[in-house]
Amino acid sequence: MAEVAAVLDGIARYVVPRTLDEALGVLAAGGVSILAGGTDLMPQARAGRVRLQPVLINIRRLPELTGIERAGGGIRIGALVTITALRDSALVRERLHLLWQACDHFASDQIRNVATVGGNLCNASPAGDTLIPLLALGASAVLAATGGTRRVPLGEFFTGPGRSCRRPEELLVAVEVPEPPAGFAGVFCKHGTRPALDISTISLAVGARRDGTVLRDVRIACGAVAPTPIRALQAEAVVEGRAADAATIAAAAQAALADIHPISDVRASDWYRREMVRNLLQRALSHVGQL
Amino acid sequence: MAEAMPAAPSLIGRRIRKLDAPEKASGRTRYIHDLEVPGALHAKILRSTEIHARIVAIDTSAARALPGVHAVITAADVPWQRPIGVGKDHLPLKTDRVRSLRDEIAAVAADTEEIAEAALRLIRVTYAKLPVLADVTAAMAADAPQLHEGRPGNVAMTFDYAQGDVAQGERESDVVIEDVFRLHYVTHCCMGVSGVIAEFDPAGNLLLHSNTQVPFLHKREFAEALGIDPARIRIIQPPIGGAFGSKLDIYPFEPIAIFLAKITGRPVKLLFTREEEFLASPTRQPVLLKLRSGCRRDGTLTFRTVETVHDNGAYTSWGATTPFVMMQTISSLYRVPHCLYHTAAIYTNNPYAGSFRGYGNLQATFAVEAHMEKLAEAVGMDGLAFRLKNAQTAGEVTPQGMQFKSCGFQQCLETAAARSDYLRKHAAYAAQQRAPGPVKRGIGMASMLHVGGGAKIYPSDGCGTILKIDDFAHVTLMTGASEIGQGSETVLAQLVCEELGLPLEAVTVVNNDTDITPWDVGVHASRTTFIAGNSAIGAARKARAKILAAAAQKTGLTEEALGLAGGCVVRRASGERLFELGKFLRGLHFSDRAELVMTTFYYEPPSRHQDREFKGDVSAAYAWATQVCEVEVDSDTGIVRLLKVTGAHDVGRVLNRLGIEGQIEGGVVMGQGYALTEDLMVDHGVIRNPNFRDYKLVTAPEIPEMDITFIETLDGEGPQGAKGVGEAPAICIAAAIANAIWNATGTRIYALPFTPEHVYRALHGAAAPPAWTGGA
């Protein structure tokens, strides 16, 4: 009774692999949907926006995808690490504070307890909360397939709303974040109708290192203002090596408007999104200038 | 009660836990979703995919052929169906035309919900599109197609009311202002979605498990729609997961479930999905309102002229009748000698509005209280003094005919102002408007008048009670009043215990079965505590009299010398216990002249129906409130944070303090959602955000600090002096926030909601104020 297609009826096989190799083998055969926390996949499948493939693979038992640890000058975060685990991690809180702030603004406790960072990245929503700080921090996705593993900087990973360069046979294993330079500090700003349980109308991650009176290693990433999360490179260039004075901040906010391409949807108009990027970027930069 | 019963402290005013709280908190309450009727089929409805179209053909053959499907019906299968709803202007299953996206075209009963859904996908409908009337302007255009037969100009309903002579009022005015206000769509968002279980017994009697708020009137409605004898319909209400007015009308899904039950001969269960609840349950009435008002230099109000146009949607439900309440606020919240009011509700292809807590009063209060603030400023008075000057007082009879026997309005104004430090803050915040920095504070005030002693919109506004006391002094209170989560069971039990000197555990309330409970007009208009409370007290007093008469006979004391307290018959003066009540009742029962203690009482409030000019005294008592809102406005983002609500409510008397606090807090949050976050986006007949991701309810972190004071005016007609309070707390919030934003920023926003982009646009001159499009 294929017509009796309640959400799960299209699934012919449900697999729960215990090792990465096993999982990659299943993926190599094709026709697979990947399930991590399911907080995107299930609502999307129910709403008919995603068609589940004949094989559903639950990756939550793969030990290779867990853990937060220092590795080779960076911090490696397993794809299965939940938002709650990120928020509870002292390492994240101390060294990746931008990411920590995003996790603090993320959904509700119930969702944070199951939602994974890998799911957030692979869902590739331009409003995804961890994407923005991870992009600002210069993180890379670690993608594995039977043929081998590759690393893709997040700036290249996202290709459109809900789309990434991950190939169907690839699994996101981890995200690697280079350790920010000493003194790097930042602000994550999530803007919506209400302070909790909301999808960003726009979001910003702004970080820099104070060097005397000037800011260096300036990073500005924006969410929900383009088909993918983006770095505001023109705005970064305006601030890099300068003091965060009013003129510089205003110029950077103006420059950011050339970096973004917002649309109008149920959450906001493109006009309002531009206004918010300008106003909130000014606010965030003056804040960062004082950190 | 003047009785001195020292042994038994009064229950009135205490904090009493809701009787159903343990069940609800532990997840044991069996809502309609949890009811499994053996042999029941599951039903789903196919709704239109066109906003306005002729139905050319419906092909159900593939759906009928699907294994597990028991019936697929369209209008052709139920030629005997009749129009339903307040306007009797639509058939449950549409015949040849759809007028909105929610329109019901076909329905399936199947072994499972999944099969029923699959069958819906197999139904093929061919439409011929018709032009869409997306708003009232389009619907009022001379060449607009007529949406309903016999409704020229697409006018669904009109209301006209006049008192005095507004032209004279205007001549006497020193200040005259006019503005246009626009109030948006929101919807109830009950936690429990709509649902019904219908089954016929072999004799043809219909049993409905229904979430209705008006079981007795709906028996008749269903009977009319089905062409059967109302006496053969029994309605049982399972615990209802919220209603807020949404279940005051019957909607197509209910007759459809009944049709399916009749055709299949099986019980049929039909539950909405959350998305369906957004799409196919009613909304609050959207309103475009033009208000012209004036006052003298000394602050005396002179006149109000109001014109409103209501987008009626495709069909007529209670939303169209909200002018009943709107005109009360316009004519009688403050003393206004001259008023002229006109409303037209215009059919469009949009969703249709129903009854919703406050019933037009949020909309009317929003406009009236904006003008109170503007007029006060124009004559150089502070908002409090201006309102006090025009506020009603006890004893007043308004030109509309409302009699304010108890009225704590002035006390509400003074109390809310004093407790919120309104005058000082208002001046201080106004002075800060031009100060540097994007974040500003503001404080704003609004007040309301609402029925608090029932609302006589039907020939009767009564409620019946049957009360029995068994051999163990356990009371069963059978009341016509429905419980929809508001805590009526608890307060009724409390009132009965107060009369009978029993602990709350001694009462079981039965309130959900039309075959058992006596008649009641329904749960609406903040009436249950008042009307059902008086009815329960009446029955309890009869029982007490019966017991005391028997006890007098037995003891040789007079009835006046006896009382009931602590579960005993006592000497009234000393409180000395004479007999344990259960034992005494057993004695009555097992005697030669055996007697049971069973009483009935019917309470009809002393109110008067409105005449054809909408004049009358529809409620036995009126409730008053003033709410002051303090906000923080971020002009960089448009975000308005509600920091604090200071409320003063004339509730007559506090019965269950815990219950009334909960009622007020919940109402404040509902008003907050209406003002700040909730927005059902209707765009050319399409609801764009039918889900909780994009329809934003207030969440816990935004709930403001609340300081609530109860003004106890001890209404002479109220049960223990109480008045209705159910709707009151939601009414003023949006109006008060609008005034607070004005105080913070100097910008007056005439349209709701105050969502960030809307406020930002208004603050930066990027929003056009609402324009009047309701015609000359």
Ligand SMILES: Cc1cc2nc3c(=O)[nH]c(=O)nc-3n(C[C@H](O)[C@H](O)[C@H](O)COP(=O)(O)OP(=O)(O)OC[C@H]3O[C@@H](n4cnc5c(N)ncnc54)[C@H](O)[C@@H]3O)c2cc1C
């Ligand atoms: C109520 C609610 C509130 C929410 N609030 C927020 C919020 O505030 N901020 C926010 O950013 N998001 C929010 N979300 C969205 C969602 O919770 C997040 O995107 C979450 O991180 C997804 O993780 P998951 O593990 O649940 O992903 P899943 O749903 O399991 O997967 C998401 C997608 O990624 C794919 N995928 C998952 N893991 C991998 C992997 N390792 N390799 C390859 N593909 C993979 C899946 O196939 C699927 O396509 C919310 C969702 C809900 C239901």
